[in-house]
Amino acid sequence: MRALLQRVSSASVETDGKTVSSISQGLLILLGIEEADDESDIAWLCQKIPQMRIFPDAEGKMNLSLHDTAGEALVVSQFTLHASTKKGNRPSFLKAAAPSKSQPLYEAFCAAMETSISKPIGRGIFGADMKVSLTNDGPVTIWIDSRDKE
Numbered sequence: 356m357r358a359l360l361q362r363v364s365s366a367s368v369e370t371d372g373k374t375v376s377s378i379s380q381g382l383l384i385l386l387g388i389e390e391a392d393d394e395s396d397i398a399w400l401c402q403k404i405p406q407m408r409i410f411p412d413a414e415g416k417m418n419l420s421l422h423d424t425a426g427e428a429l430v431v432s433q434f435t436l437h438a439s440t441k442k443g444n445r446p447s448f449l450k451a452a453a454p455s456k457s458q459p460l461y462e463a464f465c466a467a468m469e470t471s472i473s474k475p476i477g478r479g480i481f482g483a484d485m486k487v488s489l490t491n492d493g494p495v496t497i498w499i500d501s502r503d504k505e
Contacts, residue, residue, distance in 0.1 A: 356396040357387040357436040362495035366429050368479045369486040376477035381426030387436025388457040389450045396501035401467040429477035432461045
């Protein structure tokens with residue numbers, strides 16, 4: 356499972372011209388799920404992400420976490436995080452999980468993240484054509500892959 360974290364001062368998701376979710380200060384989490392992923396990947400990421408010290412303290416140093424700042428989270432499913440670009444110019448998505456597997460894992464991830472940060476999170480609409488807007492704060496963008504947990 357791959358998560359691309361973007362520290363934002365605001366972010367939103369729009370589908371069919373309507374805003375379906377928005378947050379203020381916090382994290383936009385783009386989530387890619389592959390065939391090998393399971394509940395253990397969710398548990399690891401939902402423990403790690405809220406504790407990542409990527410928010411500025413009073414001195415401007417990245418010492419605070421999402422927990423410390425009481426920030427919000429917006430999670431958007433993005434299978435393209437598993438693109439392979441080794442051959443040719445057209446990305447391959449063979450490692451990305453099929454929707455029948457990835458949608459339940461996406462929903463489980465969102466539920467676990469809500470429990471982890473003790474508040475509702477924003478969500479994209481799984482499988483929809485979405486327009487994601489954000490104001491990246493910093494900019495700070497962090498890549499986490501659950502395959503690197505050991």
